[in-house]
Amino acid sequence: MLVICSKKKQDIIFEIGTEEQSGSNNSQEELEYTLESMRKFCKNNKIPFPSFIVIQAGTRVMETKNIGSFDSPIRIANELPPEIQIPQMINICNKHGIFMKEHNTDYLSTDSLQWQPRLGIHAANIAPEFGVAETKAFINILKEGGHTDLLDEFLKISYDSMKWKKWMLKDTDANDTDRAIVAGHYIFSSNEFIELKARASGKIDNLDRFLKNKVKESIFRYMKAFNLT
Amino acid sequence: MKKTATIILNRNLPEETNALVEHLKKYDGDFTDIFVVEAGSDKNNLSKYCTWHIETEEVVRHGMRYSRGMNYGLLKLWKEGNWGGYDSFFLITNDTKFPKSQNTIKTLQKIQAEYPKVGVLSPCSKRWGEKFLIGPDSLKYFWFIHNNAYFLRKELVERLINTDDPSYVNFLFDGDNFRGYLSESEFIAKTYANDWAAAITTKIYAEEDESYLLDKSKVIKTESYEKNLQLYVDEGLKWAKKKYGFNSRWQMMQYSQLFYEKFFEYYPEEKINKI
Numbered sequence: 001m002l003v004i005c006s007k008k009k010q011d012i013i014f015e016i017g018t019e020e021q022s023g024s025n026n027s028q029e030e031l032e033y034t035l036e037s038m039r040k041f042c043k044n045n046k047i048p049f050p051s052f053i054v055i056q057a058g059t060r061v062m063e064t065k066n067i068g069s070f071d072s073p074i075r076i077a078n079e080l081p082p083e084i085q086i087p088q089m090i091n092i093c094n095k096h097g098i099f100m101k102e103h104n105t106d107y108l109s110t111d112s113l114q115w116q117p118r119l120g121i122h123a124a125n126i127a128p129e130f131g132v133a134e135t136k137a138f139i140n141i142l143k144e145g146g147h148t149d150l151l152d153e154f155l156k157i158s159y160d161s162m163k164w165k166k167w168m169l170k171d172t173d174a175n176d177t178d179r180a181i182v183a184g185h186y187i188f189s190s191n192e193f194i195e196l197k198a199r200a201s202g203k204i205d206n207l208d209r210f211l212k213n214k215v216k217e218s219i220f221r222y223m224k225a226f227n228l229t
Numbered sequence: 230m231k232k233t234a235t236i237i238l239n240r241n242l243p244e245e246t247n248a249l250v251e252h253l254k255k256y257d258g259d260f261t262d263i264f265v266v267e268a269g270s271d272k273n274n275l276s277k278y279c280t281w282h283i284e285t286e287e288v289v290r291h292g293m294r295y296s297r298g299m300n301y302g303l304l305k306l307w308k309e310g311n312w313g314g315y316d317s318f319f320l321i322t323n324d325t326k327f328p329k330s331q332n333t334i335k336t337l338q339k340i341q342a343e344y345p346k347v348g349v350l351s352p353c354s355k356r357w358g359e360k361f362l363i364g365p366d367s368l369k370y371f372w373f374i375h376n377n378a379y380f381l382r383k384e385l386v387e388r389l390i391n392t393d394d395p396s397y398v399n400f401l402f403d404g405d406n407f408r409g410y411l412s413e414s415e416f417i418a419k420t421y422a423n424d425w426a427a428a429i430t431t432k433i434y435a436e437e438d439e440s441y442l443l444d445k446s447k448v449i450k451t452e453s454y455e456k457n458l459q460l461y462v463d464e465g466l467k468w469a470k471k472k473y474g475f476n477s478r479w480q481m482m483q484y485s486q487l488f489y490e491k492f493f494e495y496y497p498e499e500k501i502n503k504i
Contacts, residue, residue, distance in 0.1 A: 027361060028362070073410060073458070073461065073462050073478070074458070075356070075357070075375070077356045078356065078357075078358055079358040080357075080358035080359060080361075080362065081358075081373055081375075083372070083373040083414075083478075083479075083482040084359070084362075084371065084372070084373055084504070085358070087486060088362075088504065111476075111477060115477060115479045118479070119479060
């Protein structure tokens, strides 16, 4: 992929990651190995070294919370405490001249987010939090408008998608609505949802703008914490 | 006289403490004297190896926790003239568990002799990710070590103790931070700032049996696990704010790491043990 993209002669920078979603932290050996292999590969193929590598270091998303050690004072079995893990990973990235992108940054407290750039973390991976922000906003506006039929229909489509499954904690106490909230954004592109949203838009003025603003608010939390505003 | 004084902190768990003492006597009896601090235990819940029983109203009500409990034991040794003969102090609580047949203190003494710059030495835990970083049967220096089982060199302790109006609140550890959240980082920072290193070894292991606090909090007469955790963090953050003006655990971490990095500037030959 890197070779093909490079041949296009476009101005592209690359991000790499193992994306194993194992939920556990990346080890230093694993990171060193990945970066060493990548350096050899880039040199042999005469392509630029990637700009970012995605690393899991003290973060882990389940349901709608971050259960990693970054936000927690408790040790997680068989993992390094983030006090050690994060500086170690950043040192390796700096040595290889690549930016560290923290995986699964969603739902970290604003205080923890403010520390990410100060610790030397260069970028953050956030996805489900923004999707969930849109889902919650959609649910709230349907509730406020008394559109119970549309709300029930949305929750059912979302729940039935079963996309919440991989995000549930083993000992979860989440009810069906909670599960539908976790899965909501997975169905935004389905025909069922597009049709349902069209009906909702007919009943609610500026629905799209409202939803966009709610996602913007969620993104803004990060921008402010990262001092990007 | 043996080279190490082991101080065990107990509160209302006599059987567990007796078992811990007996384990150490069996496998390290020739290497350590053992002192048990009873932090406000009920009279019928004292370990048969009790050395000092603290019964003040405050201690009976709240216990002592690691910092105050260890300060108490160390101060007693210092005041009672038992200080001079020891080279090291091993500070553990009643929920510490060692692998069967492990010669814990004998090994710690040996490592301390092999690594003359190590002031704080801790056995690793099977549950700690540090074991992967250190590798088997080895040792590395860290800027963050949980205080499950600190083995302290006397020379370091003597650099740090407060001999001006000492008490169980201020002798070595800062007992104003009652439950001790972030206190480990402060202690490690002071260690490096005084030209000593803090190491974890995988030559031996020690485990913290959290089930004592999870299942026996009523017997111990302490808060539930969740309540204790909340107080631990809240009190620790308040303490760090008051003492240092720090508002986050990460500031304390950077503070400790700063002295760690400086240590290797002064002692580059020690870089072999740097993580």
